[in-house]
Amino acid sequence: MSALRRSWAPRGQTPRLRTETNHKQRLNLLGAIRLTPGGRRVNLHIKTFRHSLKGEQVLAFLQAVVAQVRGPLVVVWDNAASHQRRLVLDFVAAHPRLTLVRLPSYAPELNPVEFVWAQLTQYLAGRAPRDVQELMRLVQAGLHRTRISQRRLFACMARLSIGAA
Numbered sequence: 001m002s003a004l005r006r007s008w009a010p011r012g013q014t015p016r017l018r019t020e021t022n023h024k025q026r027l028n029l030l031g032a033i034r035l036t037p038g039g040r041r042v043n044l045h046i047k048t049f050r051h052s053l054k055g056e057q058v059l060a061f062l063q064a065v066v067a068q069v070r071g072p073l074v075v076v077w078d079n080a081a082s083h084q085r086r087l088v089l090d091f092v093a094a095h096p097r098l099t100l101v102r103l104p105s106y107a108p109e110l111n112p113v114e115f116v117w118a119q120l121t122q123y124l125a126g127r128a129p130r131d132v133q134e135l136m137r138l139v140q141a142g143l144h145r146t147r148i149s150q151r152r153l154f155a156c157m158a159r160l161s162i163g164a165a
Contacts, residue, residue: 025132027139028053030061031113033156034069042153044116046143048136055085062091066098076101078111115156119146 009015030053032045045068047061066073075098077083092098108114123142129135146152 026050026052027132027135028057029117029139030058031116032061032065032075033112033116033153034065034073035157037071042150042157044143044147044153046147048139050132053080053082055082055088058082058085058088059091062088066095072097072099074099074101076103076111078103078108079105112156116143116146116153119152119156 028049028051030047030049034043034045035041036043045061045065047057047064049057062075075092077100079102082088092100103110120139120142123145124138127138129138
């Protein structure tokens with residue numbers, strides 16, 4: 001994701017944002033949007049990792065969501081390799097209250113969590129964190145902004161229904 005959205009520089013000079021972040025240092029996020037029964041509230045579940053995502057991280061995230069939520073769950077996700085790991089699929093198969101819906105490849109417009117990431121990208125635009133700790137603080141602040149706003153969360157769900165129409 002590009003961190004630059006708009007910037008300023010004197011005429012004729014290229015804008016520059018200085019950062020010391022090592023590009024090998026990274027943050028990876030897993031997210032879930034949960035619509036309550038009756039559709040009155042939307043909740044956001046996020047887990048941040050400082051390394052590449054594998055099946056173990058997806059499984060841990062899924063286990064945490066299952067532990068927090070009672071009743072049936074519909075899990076909608078893309079075809080990322082980490083979602084297709086045997087240990088993840090075995091967990092889903094072992095929990096009858098989980099229904100798995102796979103999105104078509106290359107269809108991020110069908111995934112409401114992608115709109116959370118778009119809001120986060122917009123929040124981060126034009127910022128140049130000096131290190132991964134500052135990036136983590138900015139990511140947490142951007143996610144908090146989305147998490148506390150039912151309007152923002154419902155907008156993620158509305159984009160889904162608009163895209164499906």
